[in-house]
Amino acid sequence: MDKLNLAIMIEQGINLEGVHIIQDHESLSSVTSDFGHLVKGHSLGIIQPRTIEEVRLTVQLAQNHHLQLKPRGKGYTQGGQSIAQNAYTLDLTQLNHIGGVDLITQTITCQPGATWQDIVAKTVADGMLPCVLPLNLEQTVGGLLSTGGIGTTSKTYGPVIANVVDLIILTGNSEMIPCSRTQNSELYDAVLGGLGRCGIIVGSTLALRKVKKYTRTFHLLYDSLDAWMYDQVLLGKNQQIDHLEGFCWTSAKGIRNNTNGKQFFAHWLYGLQVGVEYEETAPSVSDVLPNANYWQLIHTEDEETVSHVFRYQPRFEMMRTTGAWNQTHPWIECFVDAQTLVQVLPEILEMLPLSLGDGHRTMMVASDNLPSLLMMPPQENNFCLAILPVAVPMADSKSLDVLEKVNQLLLDVGAKRYLSGWLGRGDFHWQQHYGQLYNTWESLKQKYDPDHILG
Secondary structure (H helix, E strand, C coil), X not given: CCHHHHHHHHHCCCCECCECCECCHHHHHCCCCCCCCCCCCEEEEEECCCCHHHHHHHHHHHHHHCCCEEEECCCCCCCCCCCCEEEEEEECCCCCCEEEEECCCCEEXXXXXXXXXHHHHHXXXXXXXXXXXXXXXXXXXXXXXXXXXXXXXXXXXXXXXXXXXXXXXEECCCCEEEEECCCCHHHHHHHCCCCCCCEEEEEEEEEEEECCCEEEEEEEEECCHHHHHHHHHHHHCCCCCCEEEEEEEEEEEEEEEECXXXXXXXXXXXXXXXXXXXXXXXXXXXXXXXXXXXXXXXXXXXXXXXXXXXXXXXXXXXXXXXXXHHCECCCEEEEEEHHHHHHHHHHHHHHCCXXXXXXXXXXXXXXXXXXXXXXXXXXXXEEEEEXXXXXXXXXXXXXXXXXXXXXXXXXXXXXXXXXXXXXXXXXXXXXXXXXXXXXXXXXXXHHHCCCCCEC
């Protein structure tokens, strides 16, 4: 079949080789951007498989007719990673079955379109949760496994992708391959955090952890950057503590002169949220934080653990209500070691416009059992630094200029980007990112998707 006849059949909405392609304007408009709203794409059509067999048929169709597919979940990337560019959008949200909890192995199996909030609903009934949960539980499992996944328990368990027992992958060769750390491990490593370049995750088994009914969170305030970072490292290694998250908050503000005229400035304070799960008797601050160096304990919060994992939902609801959801989100997240972070954070905070807000956050990330292509600095005590403004107006190019400078500063000191975020206006430096593993990264693409079907 020539390309002209193929295009005519697609335009007419005819099923082709068992694959239905959606092409109405409203549907196509919904996938031309992602959560970042900074990159615009062009989808030639949307394919929404409901079974693994339909995914396989879609990949075979792409092979037969030299089409390109862009796998997509809910589209929560910020730099165009889930946007089709003159390709077909493979919408995996309908492939969302979740199996039962295996109480013996403490695992759960699911398809890529399942969301983390659906996983929580399934596992919490058995007193379990995934070892690590993202802050936004609306994301799909497949989408997050393709980028990494960081949460407040990452200090103990690492990123989400360090807690995947096994996967079923459909490669660009249309081969269905089971893989794990010990079986087809190179594909396992290539897919986890791999942005869907080598294969499509059609099934996964996730490790679970037992949780306690309640969580007590101590909200700590610091006026010293060094004490704040020292405590994060100290508390991050304390197994009594389940959740740990750091924040940068603005305090007194004013206007001062600089080389460019008058400019707003702020005094920065630092916060920690330290969470401990318990059954009946809540832990006291003296039990948990006997050697901590905080300035003030400003609040103590008790809630059910299942409520605690949804604590960011009000932020997302506020963003939708105010219209911030539909503005741009040039989020920057990167891995950087504690010592380097202390050195560069004051300069970064000085650079960031106050219009971006505060609440820039840090989460310690254990470096054990990482998939080999998740790039992280070689030092100990690595953190994920996240700059997550609620919204940036479409016309605010100055903030983007500053964020690009912040990004470059971090790369220059050896930080490694978390790949779901905004990666800048220009081409991302993949060779710098992967370093000595760049050729491996390229060769795996050639092995599992030689026709470059997966965009």
